[in-house]
Amino acid sequence: MVSISTKDQRVDAWQKLVDIIESYLEQNQDPETPVVKYRSAQDLKEELELKIGEAGADSNEVFSEISKYLEYSVRTTHPQFNNQLNAGFNFNALMGEIVSFIANTSMATFEIAPVATLLENKLVEELNKSIGYENGHGIMVTGGSNANLMAIHCARNRMFPNAKHEGNPNKELCVFVSQEAHYSFQKAVSLLGLGLNNLIKVKSTVQGEMDSEDLENKIKKCIEDGKTPLLVASTAGTTVMGAFDPVAKNQEIAKKYNLWHHIDGAWGGAALFSEKLRHRIKGCEEADSFTFDAHKLLGTGLITSFFLTKDKNIIRETNSGGGGSYLFHEYENSEYDTGAYSLQCGRKVDSLKFWLTWKALGHKGLQEFVDNQVAKREHLVNLINEHPRLKMLHEPQFLNACFQVLPEEENVDINKYNFDLRFKLVKEGKYLVNFSSWEDGTVFFRHVFANNVTQKEDLNKLVDEIVSLSKTM
Amino acid sequence: MVSISTKDQRVDAWQKLVDIIESYLEQNQDPETPVVKYRSAQDLKEELELKIGEAGADSNEVFSEISKYLEYSVRTTHPQFNNQLNAGFNFNALMGEIVSFIANTSMATFEIAPVATLLENKLVEELNKSIGYENGHGIMVTGGSNANLMAIHCARNRMFPNAKHEGNPNKELCVFVSQEAHYSFQKAVSLLGLGLNNLIKVKSTVQGEMDSEDLENKIKKCIEDGKTPLLVASTAGTTVMGAFDPVAKNQEIAKKYNLWHHIDGAWGGAALFSEKLRHRIKGCEEADSFTFDAHKLLGTGLITSFFLTKDKNIIRETNSGGGGSYLFHEYENSEYDTGAYSLQCGRKVDSLKFWLTWKALGHKGLQEFVDNQVAKREHLVNLINEHPRLKMLHEPQFLNACFQVLPEEENVDINKYNFDLRFKLVKEGKYLVNFSSWEDGTVFFRHVFANNVTQKEDLNKLVDEIVSLSKTM
Numbered sequence: 001m002v003s004i005s006t007k008d009q010r011v012d013a014w015q016k017l018v019d020i021i022e023s024y025l026e027q028n029q030d031p032e033t034p035v036v037k038y039r040s041a042q043d044l045k046e047e048l049e050l051k052i053g054e055a056g057a058d059s060n061e062v063f064s065e066i067s068k069y070l071e072y073s074v075r076t077t078h079p080q081f082n083n084q085l086n087a088g089f090n091f092n093a094l095m096g097e098i099v100s101f102i103a104n105t106s107m108a109t110f111e112i113a114p115v116a117t118l119l120e121n122k123l124v125e126e127l128n129k130s131i132g133y134e135n136g137h138g139i140m141v142t143g144g145s146n147a148n149l150m151a152i153h154c155a156r157n158r159m160f161p162n163a164k165h166e167g168n169p170n171k172e173l174c175v176f177v178s179q180e181a182h183y184s185f186q187k188a189v190s191l192l193g194l195g196l197n198n199l200i201k202v203k204s205t206v207q208g209e210m211d212s213e214d215l216e217n218k219i220k221k222c223i224e225d226g227k228t229p230l231l232v233a234s235t236a237g238t239t240v241m242g243a244f245d246p247v248a249k250n251q252e253i254a255k256k257y258n259l260w261h262h263i264d265g266a267w268g269g270a271a272l273f274s275e276k277l278r279h280r281i282k283g284c285e286e287a288d289s290f291t292f293d294a295h296k297l298l299g300t301g302l303i304t305s306f307f308l309t310k311d312k313n314i315i316r317e318t319n320s321g322g323g324g325s326y327l328f329h330e331y332e333n334s335e336y337d338t339g340a341y342s343l344q345c346g347r348k349v350d351s352l353k354f355w356l357t358w359k360a361l362g363h364k365g366l367q368e369f370v371d372n373q374v375a376k377r378e379h380l381v382n383l384i385n386e387h388p389r390l391k392m393l394h395e396p397q398f399l400n401a402c403f404q405v406l407p408e409e410e411n412v413d414i415n416k417y418n419f420d421l422r423f424k425l426v427k428e429g430k431y432l433v434n435f436s437s438w439e440d441g442t443v444f445f446r447h448v449f450a451n452n453v454t455q456k457e458d459l460n461k462l463v464d465e466i467v468s469l470s471k472t473m
Numbered sequence: 474m475v476s477i478s479t480k481d482q483r484v485d486a487w488q489k490l491v492d493i494i495e496s497y498l499e500q501n502q503d504p505e506t507p508v509v510k511y512r513s514a515q516d517l518k519e520e521l522e523l524k525i526g527e528a529g530a531d532s533n534e535v536f537s538e539i540s541k542y543l544e545y546s547v548r549t550t551h552p553q554f555n556n557q558l559n560a561g562f563n564f565n566a567l568m569g570e571i572v573s574f575i576a577n578t579s580m581a582t583f584e585i586a587p588v589a590t591l592l593e594n595k596l597v598e599e600l601n602k603s604i605g606y607e608n609g610h611g612i613m614v615t616g617g618s619n620a621n622l623m624a625i626h627c628a629r630n631r632m633f634p635n636a637k638h639e640g641n642p643n644k645e646l647c648v649f650v651s652q653e654a655h656y657s658f659q660k661a662v663s664l665l666g667l668g669l670n671n672l673i674k675v676k677s678t679v680q681g682e683m684d685s686e687d688l689e690n691k692i693k694k695c696i697e698d699g700k701t702p703l704l705v706a707s708t709a710g711t712t713v714m715g716a717f718d719p720v721a722k723n724q725e726i727a728k729k730y731n732l733w734h735h736i737d738g739a740w741g742g743a744a745l746f747s748e749k750l751r752h753r754i755k756g757c758e759e760a761d762s763f764t765f766d767a768h769k770l771l772g773t774g775l776i777t778s779f780f781l782t783k784d785k786n787i788i789r790e791t792n793s794g795g796g797g798s799y800l801f802h803e804y805e806n807s808e809y810d811t812g813a814y815s816l817q818c819g820r821k822v823d824s825l826k827f828w829l830t831w832k833a834l835g836h837k838g839l840q841e842f843v844d845n846q847v848a849k850r851e852h853l854v855n856l857i858n859e860h861p862r863l864k865m866l867h868e869p870q871f872l873n874a875c876f877q878v879l880p881e882e883e884n885v886d887i888n889k890y891n892f893d894l895r896f897k898l899v900k901e902g903k904y905l906v907n908f909s910s911w912e913d914g915t916v917f918f919r920h921v922f923a924n925n926v927t928q929k930e931d932l933n934k935l936v937d938e939i940v941s942l943s944k945t946m
Contacts, residue, residue, distance in 0.1 A: 017568055052835065062568070073576040074576075098490065098571055099494070118514070164668070167671060182818070183795025189640075193640050193666030321656070344618050346769075356538060
């Protein structure tokens with residue numbers, strides 16, 4: 001019935017699986033391998049023929065499903081995948097994920113996940129040390145979006161401790177983010193019952209940083225309108241441009257008006273580990289909370305997210321309650337039960353993959369890892385600046401490079417041109433780099449340096465390819 | 474710097490990893506292997522010596538961390554682990570997890586996760602077919618708690634479409650669950666800004682089913698008090714007793730008073746696949762939404778959760794918004810972008826592990842899988858009923874068996890006795906079975922049949938051990 005269950009079957013299956021994976025990884029090192037075998041959804045559906053039979057499939061069929069999965073999935077460990085804020089390869093993290101799955105312990109209680117609980121606590125402690133939270137707290141969550149949600153949830157609970165029992169106070173609670181902030185704040189204010197109208201977008205500069213003066217004006221306006229300012233989120237490393245909001249200035253303003261100050265460092269939080277970048281988040285230890293995703297830059301695999309707080313008790317106060325009758329028993333280790341203050345009940349172990357990664361790199365290795373990525377970004381930006389057909393649109397602060405390709409001919413709509421060129425590049429399949437747009441209609445390539453596999457020569461090739469492809473337009 | 478990166482290093486690492494895992498799995502088949510090597514948190518901390526150095530660790534140290542992780546983690550694939558609602562082993566799911574990690578594609582867009590998107594859609598389609606949703610919708614979420622949260626979020630959006638922009642309406646919105654319902658509803662109403670006071674606990678019968686008469690009375694009372702009934706959740710398979718709320722009756726009441734009817738089938742949703750159990754959720758196709766966790770009974774690994782709806786559009790309407798500038802581009806496949814209606818942005822692929830499991834079992838195999846677990850429960854319940862020292866506390870409807878051990882001597886506090894006995898059993902390490910308590914102070918063993926590895930002879934041993942251990946008390 002179950003196709004792989006005896007020891008012999010497993011040994012055989014391991015061998016087949018490792019062969020498939022190793023051949024996949026080798027293909028990814030070959031520049032001729034397309035980063036994606038593009039199919040429209042409709043075509044792919046027909047090709048895959050997904051079907052569950054009455055009788056079970058044998059192990060050959062299972063392996064054939066696996067091969068198809070890898071064949072048509074985008075190759076995020078390919079050096080020419082620079083499209084999303086997660087990419088690259090890390091064998092230690094892979095081993096961590098496999099072992100976590102084998103053990104399959106849920107994070108709800110120390111009793112069931114003793115080692116994983118201590119690992120998560122240790123990672124929280126190390127991250128808090130990097131931030132400068134001397135007596136902080138934290139928990140792993142289901143993504144940066146979830147961490148940002150938790151920040152507003154905690155802020156509401158601190159300002160209105162009765163909200164937990166009575167619901168939102170009869171006031172309009174306002175959350176301030178920059179116009180470049182991540183869209184998870186929209187999801188969060190909607191979910192929390194605060195309403196999208198109370199998510200106030202603060203202006204950003206041309207470099208993508210929040211304009212603190214506009215922040216203060218908008219807070220004042222909010223108060224004048226009889227509303228209640230609740231939280232300001234400074235983004236450390238915006239999604240599109242990788243810009244850092246002025247943390248220290250925003251902190252002052254938050255303090256002055258009694259707002260919770262959250263730092264969304266999902267992407268740019270890696271600046272914590274880099275001598276070169278650390279100054280970008282100077283003063284972050286004064287903020288109330290911090291989002292950090294290790295899976296974005298460090299290749300630890302989806303999802304490796306943290307929500308960290310300066311206050312030792314606020315996460316527990318905000319989230320505690322329930323489960324006492326069967327899950328959270330009072331005994332000698334009960335203060336270690338993370339489920340008592342999580343939004344999840346059953347929770348996957350996400351700590352081990354990051355733990356093995358960090359352990360293998362060491363503090364110094366982690367710093368070098370981040371700084372290497374910065375060096376690659378500098379390399380690409382130099383190429384762009386030197387090329388007459390390419391134009392940078394900003395001065396990069398982190399690991400994003402936004403640029404346009406200039407059409408050779410006049411009277412061409414540059415935005416449509418860049419859109420079409422990028423889609424052509426993707427359909428060819430050898431390179432995957434994202435694009436983005438601004439409200440004024442500007443469309444541009446957005447290269448992100450989340451992929452540790454990508455090397456400088458790969459960037460040279462990318463530039464050559466874009467330029468030569470543009471000649472066929 | 475990175476300790477495992479070349480092909481040769483990987484081949485070597487794979488070998489070591491597989492050896493460690495296989496020896497771990499073999500140990501788990503040996504009845505002499507303790508299911509947990511119990512340490513207090515303080516002792517375990519000292520034993521593990523968790524530390525990140527300035528320099529990185531070599532691969533031997535990494536493997537030593539892995540071995541320690543497995544040594545002190547609770548063995549959830551051990552036949553005597555029957556403590557939590559996830560357990561057991563499933564090699565196909567393991568392969569699915571490994572391959573998902575290797576590909577590491579985020580579910581946000583079809584462009585980046587083409588195969589995984591179609592797989593998830595296909596699983597949603599199959600589950601909806603099982604439920605009876607003819608034109609439904611669904612999405613994988615971060616756990617049953619998250620699915621229950623989504624249900625209330627969608628219900629609020631349907632009743633108050635303006636809430637998304639304006640925040641919670643100036644009314645008290647009430648959510649009805651049984652007193653035996655999962656505590657995630659507490660977390661949800663708090664997070665959504667509805668308040669714990671508006672989570673109305675409906676009485677349960679001695680068998681753990683919601684009392685529909687009390688439900689209707691409480692809805693009426695809510696209306697009389699000027700509040701607004703929003704949603705009723707019927708639990709299909711309660712956490713402690715595995716009871717099924719009366720779905721059809723609750724559906725009638727929900728319809729009469731215009732409430733959203735949600736079914737929390739996180740645990741008991743597996744009844745969908747069993748001829749023996751299907752009648753327990755008769756009428757579920759009329760309900761508005763359904764929570765299902767494949768990781769609970771089917772051994773697919775944390776997390777494999779679904780939120781399913783009868784309405785084709787409500788999830789999208791409720792959750793859409795944002796990300797347009799850089800992520801969700803309008804093009805030929807954009808209707809397939811699940812991120813446009815998810816609460817997450819980056820999202821791990823959880824579909825493949827369940828897909829390979831279901832594919833390998835087939836529809837028939839899945840039914841047998843569930844029915845086998847029912848047969849094991851029947852076996853244990855027979856043992857308990859036949860034993861003079863053991864007493865069942867309910868008539869099991871699903872895969873939970875709640876029972877007490879009767880002290881040999883008189884004048885013994887039976888609740889303290891069961892508590893102490895269970896903790897003694899856990900500290901011995903050979904058996905891990907949970908306990909639970911009721912508000913009246915009754916403490917009892919709660920055996921859950923989530924572990925497919927456990928066989929009838931293991932249950933015989935468990936009963937023998939409990940009884941013989943009780944003689945040492």
